[in-house]
Amino acid sequence: MLDFVYGLTVQYEKIKGIFSNELLTLVILFSMLFRKKIVNSVTSFVLRSFNVKETETTKKNIKFVQNYIIILGIYLLFLIWFKDVNFIDKFTKFFRVVTIITITRLVAVLVKPEGIVSKVMSQKGDGTSDRSAPIINFIYSTFVAITYFIGGVVVLAEFGYNLNGVVAGLGISTAFISLSLQDFLKSIISGATIMTEKPFKIGDIIEGDSYSGVVENITLRTIKIRTDDNSVINVPNLKITTECVTNISEIDNRRFNLPIYISYGIKIEKVRRVMDKIRLYLENNEKVLTETIAIKFEEIAKEGMKITINCYIDEAKKPRFLVVKEKINFEIMKVLEGEGIELYTNNIRIKNFDPEILNERKNEEKKYIKGE
Structure with a gap:
């Protein structure tokens, strides 16, 4: 100069x-x-x-x-x-x-x-x-x-x-x-990382450990996200780069996973019948990918016999997925009620009200009283 x-x-x-x-x-x-x-x-x-x-x-x-x-x-x-x-x-x-x-x-x-x-x-x-x-x-x-x-x-x-x-x-x-300004500078560096690697873009639906929603803006310090209840949150870039984030917009379908516990008093034949009926319903549901259906007697747990129901639903958007998930849950409840198995707690745990076993126990009690 x-x-x-x-x-x-x-x-x-x-x-x-x-x-x-x-x-x-x-x-x-x-x-x-x-x-x-x-x-x-x-x-x-x-x-x-x-x-x-x-x-x-x-x-x-x-x-x-x-x-x-x-x-x-x-x-x-x-x-x-x-x-x-x-x-x-x-x-x-x-x-x-x-x-x-x-x-x-x-x-x-x-x-x-x-x-x-x-x-x-x-x-x-x-x-x-x-x-x-x-x-x-x-x-x-x-x-x-x-x-x-x-x-x-x-x-x-x-x-x-x-x-x-x-x-x-x-x-x-x-x-x-x-x-x-250590944290601030870390967020800036994290923002630069997000912008160069581009794991998601504006308009994508992402889901983290404590947030989910549509990405509305990406800055060097924060990510602006509109949640499912239409509120807006600003998530620091440092938080996003240090935890697992799922880009929902990049997937074509969502996973349905439901564990249920049936008490040991139920007969094994009835358990098999319940599993077959649930599988038949899922196979006839057009929103369920048939090749992904997996219903297994997974574990003999202290809560009871653990049955897991897994499949993938052909819906990427969360609101539509929740609608399909709700219908499947209702149908599973109908199958359980039809077999005399009722839900009795807030957890997904099933208590046996099998009429056959109940009658057998009553007959045994009568024989004991009569001294037979």
Whole structure:
């Protein structure tokens, strides 16, 4: 930045030896007078070259450049007509600071997310810009912050400040900030991981350990999810990347799994009959994938004989799956009731009310009373 001012002064001295002071003054005054026309023409040419439309931000920065041209013109006029060395040195320092600020701002504007560089890069994208936009914006914003920081350091150096203390203090501050923002930075890194690996996209239905719903927005820090009850939650990216997440939108069907416990008092023939009736119903259900049906006497548990009913239902969306699941549960209850087996607790545990065994026990009690 300072080389720019030095080079400008050198070029001025070369030109001064060729043209008269009066002619140089006329050229400078002409440039200052028609600065708007000159800057607008150059800006329009650049925007057309990159096929970028003019925005309100662009207009504000055009005015900023126009004001800089006025300061540049005044500086050159002082170099031509003022012979006071001390005054020229002071004004040169002022002009250097203005030049540093101007160049810093122009560089920052060019690389901002809404700047020309960002728009040109998005035009050359491969169709994945929607997913990658947040991380790209983060990179641009980081670069802008670094640009302003460098500009600020150069301005301080121009005023003669000792930057050793600033750098040392910056090291302490950075360590403190790093500890304070550790979780925040982890979420940012997790967000970048999600955006690069793309395990899901906006509109997908995902399910985690403590949440499920439709993904509405993906940022570098959180994922916005609309749940089944139409509420909106923001889940930190760090939580999503450290636990198992199921992308429901990527599956074609859902699993139905139901364990039931039948007491040991029931006859084994009746257990087989119940299993066969449930299997027959599932095989005739058009929503059930027949090849996935598995009904097994799985375990002799303390709760009773454990029967597991597994199959896959041809419904990916959760509301429709729940409707089919409800119908299957009702049909299973009908089969159990038809065989005299009733549900008697909140758990899926079945108690035997088998009439045959009950009659046998009553007859045994009568024989015992009669002494037979």
